[in-house]
Amino acid sequence: MAITLRQIRYFVATAEVGQISQAALHLNISQSAVTSAIKELEGTLAVQLFSRSPQGMSLTDSGRHFLNHAYTVLRSVDDALNIPHADSDTIGSLSLAASYTVQGYFLPFHLQRLSQWYPNIQIELFEQERADIEQSLVDNRFDMAVVLTANLTHPEIASETLFNSERRLWLPSHHPLSRNTNLSLADIATEPFIMLTVDEAHQSAMRYWEQSGHSPNVILRTTSVESVRSMVANGLGISILSDLVYRPWSLEGRRIETRSLDEVHPMSVGLAWRRDKAFTPAMHGIREYFRQAFVAPQLNTVRR
Template sequence: MTLRQIRYFIAVAETGSISAAAHAVFISQSTLTLAIQQLEQEVGVSLFSRHAKGMTLTHQGHQFLRQSHIILATVDNAKRMLQQATDEVEGQLIIGVTTLVAGYYLADLLTRFKRAYPNVEISVIEDERAYIEHLLISGEIDVAVLILSNLEDRHALQTEVLTRSPQRLWLPAQHPLLDHDSITLADVAREPLIQLNIDEMDRNAQRIWCGAGLQPRISLRTASTESVRSLVAAGLGLSIQPDMTYRPWSLEGDIIEARPLADLNQSLDVGLAWRRGTARPALVDPFLCVAREKPRA
C-alpha cells in the first residue's frame, strides 16, 4: 500500500467516478483504475460499488476513507515537524513523574529533550502515581513518565512502554544462594527480605508473592533505594528489585550481587501516559518523539 494509492482512493471517493478523479489528480483513467484495484487486493475487501453512474463507497470503503484522511494528516504533520527548526519551538510543557522514575529515568530524558528543544520551558511535578494520574485526566499536566504497571484508569489514558525492566534478586557477596544453579521464589521466601516502599513497589511485590502462593519474611521496609542497597550489602536481608535501580555496590562500597529468579518473569514497565480522547497539547508530540529515540530495553 502506498500513499499515492491512498490519495487516488480519496479522489475517487470524493468525486464518485474514475474519470473525474483521474482529471483531479492528473493521471490517466487506466492508471487510476489499476491503482484502486491493487489497493482493494491489498486490503482484501471491495472499497467501491461499481454502477453505471459511477462509484460509491461500500461500508468498508467508508471506514477506510476515515482512516485514509488520518494517515495523510499524520504524514503531513510529520513533514511539518521535520521542516520546523526545533530551536524555534517555544512554550511550556508540564510533566508529571513518580519518585522512583524521577531518580533513575527522568534526567536523561529531560536532557535529550532540552538539547532538541532549548526554548521550551519544562515544569516537573513529582508525586505519587494516583495523584499524577488524576492530574493527567483533569488536564493539569501534559504528559507523565511513570511505572505503567500500576495504572488504574487505563480507559482515560493513552500509554506507551519505553523500558521493560526485569526484576532480579539482590544478595550480599558470598550468600549461600549464590552457589545455587537456579534460585526460586520459594528459596527467597525463607530468607529475611528488605521491602522498598516507594512508587507502589510494595504493591508490585504483593502481586509477585500472591501469584506464587508464598508468604515472604519481610524484615524491614524502607522508602530509600540506597537503604535497600546498604542493608542488602551488609547481609541484613535480600531484596527483589527492577534492573533499572541496580548498582553493583552500596554507598559504603560493599558488593551487591544480582541474580535472576527461575520462576519470576514479570518486568516493571516504565513509560509515558497522556490523556486519551482529546487533542494533545502541542508540545506532547515532540516530547514523545524524543522519548522514543532512546533504544528500548
C-alpha cells in the same frame, strides 16, 4: 593491541554483576566471549582487573580505577552516537509529572538531552505519587507523565510503554544463594526480606509472590532504595528490585550481586496522558524523543 568498545562493555557488565555467567546473560552472549574479552583487556593493559574466586569476580584496585575510565568512555560514545539534531521550530511549554523512581533514577539524563533536542520547549517538572499523577492528568493539571505503566488504573489515562526493566534478586556478596544459577521464589521465601514500598513496589511484589503460592519473610518495609541497598550489601537481608535502580556498590563500599527469577515480572516505564487530550507540538516533541530513544532501537533489533 588496541582496546575495543566490546572489551570495555564486557568488562563493565562483569564488574557490575560480579559474575561472568550473569554478565553473559545480561549481554545475551556466551560466557566464553566475556572471558576472552576480559583476558584480552587485561593483556593490553598489563594489569589484573579482577580477582577470581569460586564466588565470582571482584575488582582489584586497578580494576576499580579502570572502571571509572570505562564509564567515561561508554558515556562519551553514547553521547557521540546520539548527537541530537536540534529542533528549534518546535516551541511551547509542557507540564511533565514523574513518580519517585522515574524521577530519581531515570529522568534527569533525558531532561538534559531533551533540552538539546528541543531548546524552545519549556518543561515544568513535578514529582508525585501515581494516583495523584493520574488525577492531575485527568484534570488537565499535567500534560504528560513518565510513570510505571503497569501501575496505572484510571480508565481515562492512555499510556505507551518505552522499556521494561528486569526485576532481579539482590544478594550480599558471597551469599550462599549466589552459588545457584536457577533460583525461584520458593528458594528465598525463608530468607529475611527487605521490602521497598515507594511507587507501590510492595503491591507489585505481592502480586508475583501470591502467584507463586509463597510469602516473603519481610523484616523491614522502607521507602528508601538506598536503605535497601545498604541493608542487602551488609548481609541483613535480600530484596527484589529493578535493574533501573541497581548499583553494584552500597554507600559503605560493599558489593551487591543479582540473580534472575523467572516468576518475577519486569518493571515497565513509559509515558501517560489523558486519553482524549489533543497533543500540542510540545507533547508531540517529547513523545517523539522517547520513541527515538527507546522504541525505535527495539524495533531495529527485532528487524535484525
